[in-house]
Amino acid sequence: MTEPSPAALLEGPFTALADAVGARRVTARAVAEESLKRVEMAREAFGAFLSTDAAKTLKEAGDVDRRVQAGERLPLAGVPLAVKDNINVAGRPSTAGSKLLLGFVSPDHATCVARLVGAGAVVVGKTNCDEFGMGSSNENSAYGPVRNPWNPARVPGGSSGGSAAAVASRAVPLSLGTDTGGSVRQPAALCGLVGWKPTYGRVSRYGLIAFASSFDQAGALTRSVDEAARAFAVMAGADPKDSTSLATPVPDVLAALRAGARGKRIGLLAEASSAEGGLHPDVKASFEKAAETLRAAGAVVTPVSVPRVPLAVPVYYLTATAEASSNLARFDGVRYGARKGDASLAALYLKTRSSGFGPEVKRRILLGTFALSAGYHDAYYGRAQRVRALLAKDFAAAFRGVDAILCPTTPEPAFQLGAKTDDPLAMYLEDVFTVPASLAGIPAVSVPSDFSRDGLPIGMQLIGPGDSEPLLFTLARVLEDASGALARRAPGAVS
Amino acid sequence: MTGYIVAMRIDPALVSKVAALAALELSDAERDAMAGQLTRIVEHFEALRELPEEILAGEAVPRATPLRPDEAQSGSPGALVEANAPAFAHGHFVVPRVVTRD
Numbered sequence: 001m002t003e004p005s006p007a008a009l010l011e012g013p014f015t016a017l018a019d020a021v022g023a024r025r026v027t028a029r030a031v032a033e034e035s036l037k038r039v040e041m042a043r044e045a046f047g048a049f050l051s052t053d054a055a056k057t058l059k060e061a062g063d064v065d066r067r068v069q070a071g072e073r074l075p076l077a078g079v080p081l082a083v084k085d086n087i088n089v090a091g092r093p094s095t096a097g098s099k100l101l102l103g104f105v106s107p108d109h110a111t112c113v114a115r116l117v118g119a120g121a122v123v124v125g126k127t128n129c130d131e132f133g134m135g136s137s138n139e140n141s142a143y144g145p146v147r148n149p150w151n152p153a154r155v156p157g158g159s160s161g162g163s164a165a166a167v168a169s170r171a172v173p174l175s176l177g178t179d180t181g182g183s184v185r186q187p188a189a190l191c192g193l194v195g196w197k198p199t200y201g202r203v204s205r206y207g208l209i210a211f212a213s214s215f216d217q218a219g220a221l222t223r224s225v226d227e228a229a230r231a232f233a234v235m236a237g238a239d240p241k242d243s244t245s246l247a248t249p250v251p252d253v254l255a256a257l258r259a260g261a262r263g264k265r266i267g268l269l270a271e272a273s274s275a276e277g278g279l280h281p282d283v284k285a286s287f288e289k290a291a292e293t294l295r296a297a298g299a300v301v302t303p304v305s306v307p308r309v310p311l312a313v314p315v316y317y318l319t320a321t322a323e324a325s326s327n328l329a330r331f332d333g334v335r336y337g338a339r340k341g342d343a344s345l346a347a348l349y350l351k352t353r354s355s356g357f358g359p360e361v362k363r364r365i366l367l368g369t370f371a372l373s374a375g376y377h378d379a380y381y382g383r384a385q386r387v388r389a390l391l392a393k394d395f396a397a398a399f400r401g402v403d404a405i406l407c408p409t410t411p412e413p414a415f416q417l418g419a420k421t422d423d424p425l426a427m428y429l430e431d432v433f434t435v436p437a438s439l440a441g442i443p444a445v446s447v448p449s450d451f452s453r454d455g456l457p458i459g460m461q462l463i464g465p466g467d468s469e470p471l472l473f474t475l476a477r478v479l480e481d482a483s484g485a486l487a488r489r490a491p492g493a494v495s
Numbered sequence: 496m497t498g499y500i501v502a503m504r505i506d507p508a509l510v511s512k513v514a515a516l517a518a519l520e521l522s523d524a525e526r527d528a529m530a531g532q533l534t535r536i537v538e539h540f541e542a543l544r545e546l547p548e549e550i551l552a553g554e555a556v557p558r559a560t561p562l563r564p565d566e567a568q569s570g571s572p573g574a575l576v577e578a579n580a581p582a583f584a585h586g587h588f589v590v591p592r593v594v595t596r597d
Contacts, residue, residue: 339581
């Protein structure tokens, strides 16, 4: 049997790579060396990575080889993993894309990282992201923007833009992101990848640098649905370190992955076509094509209304920023981070925060503080919380008639860098299709469905009730098969 | 409903007040730009306030976060906490003097 080359393995699904490492046909160390080379290229070409530590990566890859040699069966043996910089990896920096956390080194692994590493994955670097996960284009990182491997003049989406570019450029087959209002799904869509956010609580939040705790979830980015489901199977599960993690059994996403769509009831989100700001014609066409694909596969496809979806952006940007204003109060220069101003304690807080946070983070802290402040709380935060509850009921009502809801992940394909940086509201409206599932705490998967006329990926989103991940991955696989997206390689992919 | 405000405008004075609450210091230019941007954002959010009150009457706020049992657990290793601290001495974080005698 010929020995597979690490480069060839990085072009294929990580399942084949893990099989090869597990069967000792190639070493995790050789794969890590090849991945590290590509990571450097992806850093230079797209700004995808913020930090690497080659010696640490090679040592950890060697540890995986020893575990394999000792007979351990590892589902992710030697799989190179990139981790968003707002997720802790023991002994590596976590800046969350902020100047404020420059120099911070994580004391331990986030639980999702610990689970993937336990299964044999090897961390090769930390990826660039919008500061504290706040952004939809990855232009809000204190360390520079990320570019889209499908077209470097375009944004990769955000806030997990570096994690998306890392996979789309083929530096790694698997990356971790966080999804507060769409920060895994939206970059996945803009970079031609599969991205999911779980049912709230299904994957532990321990070790994620908090933005909005009632929304934040870890998710993964991969090229295929099979890989996405495998990552979910490893990452999901109860965690005593996160009191919001679910103690109920994890649904089996692998058992029926190829079951198809026959007999499934799919609702086409009625509000998608009338989205504020409009739907790009290529996205609209792809939405119609995806509906037709599911119908042809035997699904019963009907329109479904979730009436409060048009209010989701306001509700999200009031409640999530309110939570951010509280969560980010911890960045005061006392226990970690880049301290400024020693004249008094008050000056230390003020100078550290004012010089450390970037403009979008300040804007969101101000918006959230306003929404919570005396005289405005009832009219803004309180009202938004009640509409959030109403939206969750809208979804519950919709799911009495359909098994899953289909809508575009984003209203348009990747836009030009700089196109929306002067207009925060226009940027927020990019999240119109991703924030509803975040508000309701329900799972959603974005899957590549098509390409625009100018060759940019388009993603479709499947949303289901809590614990419907098995169905969502199964349906996503139907769309993936029909799209032919797996056969296409980003022009900027490294090799 | 009390405290209801019509036609919300976030002026520079309100931005300054909110910035003080959030322990943020803004230059005059930053403050004025924020006032314009936040006003535009909040204007867009007026749609929320247009929902009839009776639709929302029965909506409770979401449940409180579940808490784990209050049991002592080992925390982060001390050396790493110290390494990340801007100033650390005798097992404590050092900050500018808070209490003075005069």
